Amino acid sequence: METIAKSIKNYLEETGSISQFAFRFFQQAVRPPFEFKELLRQCYLIGYNSLFLVIATGFIMGLVLTLQVRPTMIEFGAVSYMPQMVGISIVREIGPVITALICAGKVGSSIGAELGSMKVTEQIDAMEVSGTNPFKYLVVTRIMASTLMLPLLVIAADAIGLFGSFLIESIKGDVSMTLYFNIVFETLTFGDLLPATIKSFFFGFAIGLVGCYKGYHSKKGTEGVGKAANSAVVLASLLLFVIDFLAVLVADIFYEI
């Protein structure tokens, strides 16, 4: 009983602490001076450096989804609906969630480990005593870059996923690229694109926030750095599913999915 009470207390404390950290982010993000150069560098590191992984995963995701679903669609005589089905699944759900999970692993762990190691080796303290605001320089730029880059990565993953799906369709069936993509774009509505794009921003924010929080509060020692990286991935992944569920609920109210 005591252990359960302690776990609940720890959980609530951690939630409060992350909320405070998020509040501090919003407070610092709107106050000058702005670290544009570092923001651009982080956009490059988070966005460009994750692009290959996201594209490769997106492509395979399109291939696999089409290969798995096609036999069932043939069975129901609905193979001509393949572009619609794949288009909606990738754009609405699979693209954003898979991309966010990959980024939670790659970006979240790297931010957690980097800031954790900076904390342990007193680099953050060194920034502070030199009169620079380390929160603004390290945390605000990383969370912003992650929030801005994730939707772009999702768009890239969606596009390449649809292309992968088309490849299988053109090999197994008889469809031209123009026809395939015409059907996809005719099917997709504003209600499919907008909620998916908005939730991608939230995914990016959650990944950056959790990575920075875990790294910035990592305990002393190399073990602390490992734990920070690991718990950043676990917590960010969990948060992504919670955000996804809430996003679908909200989208359902506005667009009747």
Next chain:
Amino acid sequence: MRLKENINMQDSKTQKDKLVPLVKIRNLKKAFGSNLVLKGFNLDLFPNENVVILGKSGSGKSVLIKCLVRLVEVDEGEILVLGKSIPDLEQEELDEIRTDVGFLFQGSALYDSMTVRENLQFPLRRHKERMKGQDEEKLIMEALRSVGLEHAIDLMPAELSGGMKRRIALARTLILQPQIILYDEPTSGLDPITSNEIIQLILKIQKDLKATSLIITHDMDCARVISNRMIILQDGINYAEGTYEVLSQSDDKKVKAFFKEVQKR
């Protein structure tokens, strides 16, 4: 109980009484949970002085200097640096004071992802007004020259040896031309030859910049060579104070035991 070992320093003390201390600490208390680390520490640091604070591992030496730049918040007591009360300062005022107080970290704390040049540029970016009229590149080169490492300007910290890292960190500390320099274990983890080089470098910088230094160490050789005055931090207070000669001859049991233990290492 505080031990008065500074009888031989009466003359200099009389002179000091006329000076305004750059750092004044009164009744400083700091606890981590139930562990009371500092239990009422007092200190006056006068211009151009080199004061060494000696103490066993875990005695609160690093906590003490971190309190001076508010890297650690104090629980109780007064800290005045250049006449300003550190615990009460607003962030902007604190940042301003921090430019006058250089801090050399125990592990050098160079920014891993930046070159040596960028490491030295970093403190300047927020304080360009302070450095008005001075060329950034010239300041960087001067700081590197003062530690004898001009050739390392484009290297990454990972490419430097332990001693080089410490010297670059020292150059980064000096670039804002601080009035006070805090050294946290400047020779720890270094071999005796490199330690000696760092000690000589600190003395040279002291002479050239006329800065005031507060040095935290448990390296007795370093303390003996660098200090004008030593303070033994024991049981959370400034237990004994005086020159090396005075303290090493002390009859006090704790001071004797401390020196004996240090010399054993």
